[in-house]
Amino acid sequence: xxxxxxxxxxxxxxxxxxxxxxxxxxxxxxxxxxxxxxxxxxxxxxxxxxxxxxxxxxxxxxxxxxxxxxxxxxxxxxxxxxxxxxxxxxxxxxxxxxxxxxxxxxxxxxxxxxxxxxxxxxxxxxxxxxxxxxxxxxxxxxxxxxxxxxxxxxxxxxxxxxxxxxxxxxxxxxxxxxxxxxxxxxxxxxxxxxxxxxxxxxxxxxxxxxxxxxxxxxxxxxxxxxx
Amino acid sequence: xxxxxxxxxxxxxxxxxxxxxxxxxxxxxxxxxxxxxxxxxxxxxxxxxxxxxxxxxxxxxxxxxxxxxxxxxxxxxxxxxxxxxxxxxxxxxxxxxxxxxxxxxxxxxxxxxxxxxxxxxxxxxxxxxxxxxxxxxxxxxxxxxxxxxxxxxxxxxxxxxxxxxxxxxxxxxxxxxxxxxxxxxxxxxxxxxxxxxxxxxxxxxxxxxxxxxxxxxxxxxxxxxxx
Numbered sequence: 258x259x260x261x262x263x264x265x266x267x268x269x270x271x272x273x274x275x276x277x278x279x280x281x282x283x284x285x286x287x288x289x290x291x292x293x294x295x296x297x298x299x300x301x302x303x304x305x306x307x308x309x310x311x312x313x314x315x316x317x318x319x320x321x322x323x324x325x326x327x328x329x330x331x332x333x334x335x336x337x338x339x340x341x342x343x344x345x346x347x348x349x350x351x352x353x354x355x356x357x358x359x360x361x362x363x364x365x366x367x368x369x370x371x372x373x374x375x376x377x378x379x380x381x382x383x384x385x386x387x388x389x390x391x392x393x394x395x396x397x398x399x400x401x402x403x404x405x406x407x408x409x410x411x412x413x414x415x416x417x418x419x420x421x422x423x424x425x426x427x428x429x430x431x432x433x434x435x436x437x438x439x440x441x442x443x444x445x446x447x448x449x450x451x452x453x454x455x456x457x458x459x460x461x462x463x464x465x466x467x468x469x470x471x472x473x474x475x476x477x478x479x480x481x482x483x484x
Numbered sequence: 485x486x487x488x489x490x491x492x493x494x495x496x497x498x499x500x501x502x503x504x505x506x507x508x509x510x511x512x513x514x515x516x517x518x519x520x521x522x523x524x525x526x527x528x529x530x531x532x533x534x535x536x537x538x539x540x541x542x543x544x545x546x547x548x549x550x551x552x553x554x555x556x557x558x559x560x561x562x563x564x565x566x567x568x569x570x571x572x573x574x575x576x577x578x579x580x581x582x583x584x585x586x587x588x589x590x591x592x593x594x595x596x597x598x599x600x601x602x603x604x605x606x607x608x609x610x611x612x613x614x615x616x617x618x619x620x621x622x623x624x625x626x627x628x629x630x631x632x633x634x635x636x637x638x639x640x641x642x643x644x645x646x647x648x649x650x651x652x653x654x655x656x657x658x659x660x661x662x663x664x665x666x667x668x669x670x671x672x673x674x675x676x677x678x679x680x681x682x683x684x685x686x687x688x689x690x691x692x693x694x695x696x697x698x699x700x701x702x703x704x705x706x707x708x709x710x711x
Contacts, residue, residue, distance in 0.1 A: 309529030
């Protein structure tokens, strides 16, 4: 194994019996057919399992919805990308020439995929216990400083809870306009809260995003009116 | 432990050290506050990990997309519901009076959730290895007769592959109409394949479903024209 890979092994706290697995985990599909896509699939499952268990224990009184939101924030691409950067994983990833030139080793998606593949490789090489230990090490700081689950709620969820706590009927969302070229459509959605006499609109590149924007507007309107 | 729960333990091939965990796994949220929702969250992660690994090994040459589709078909609610029915899990689930009267013990969603919670409970009680063994037992037949991954592809994916294999440009989808009451909107989507001079339409309760319907129409049109 090269010196660079030995340094990486020390950083994750795991030494591979089969260094070929480590090399495969660090090979992007642009660089060859023995790449990390299958290992990424495997690692994604291990990651969800281990981080799910960690938040389950860390928040022993939280309902399922809070656990799901916490886990989602920990396993999303941006978080994985940060952890990968902390390991200097980009240095070790083998990319095809095109990806190399466009700076692919800095892209969060490529870093995140390689980190998941690394977890999958540890799982194959050393079993679940080894992969779990590596992950708990990499996530130690984040698990010790978990955010409040409420902070992670999206606007539609926060609006719904705001209304429910005041015994008001739920909002109705409806698409009022779809415009733009076929490959670049824009949605306009109305959010109507009958009990409060409030109607807001939001725009977005998808129906979902437009609904979130409309819900955010509605929340701000309701909160302004209360002052 | 009751005779019924002992029978269930024999069926899954696992005996709990802490039978309280088994009881919690079988308690629907309608029946009390110590219910199975958190265990379901935990079990869902274990399930994805174990079944992911199983398809990874069963299809050692398949690309990641095929593995994802196979796993999705194995862990979806309908499949979990079937496995739960095979265990007569409905007999053992504790439901609130309302759910009981409406026949909740037969509903796939309640059965699937309880099965996931059962997996989460085995994981807490006996660790990953025990949960893995229980799952591989429950899935043995399905893993031995995995479907062809192509059969599991949705219409949009099949249409895309059809076009790519003929070096034709990808279809363009666009929403052409949104109608109906706010809480019950209906979408009409056009699918346009310029290279083939084909345009079809599909309807659905969501944009996604309307796109799938339009893609299915397009596939049928293209295949008819080839005859």
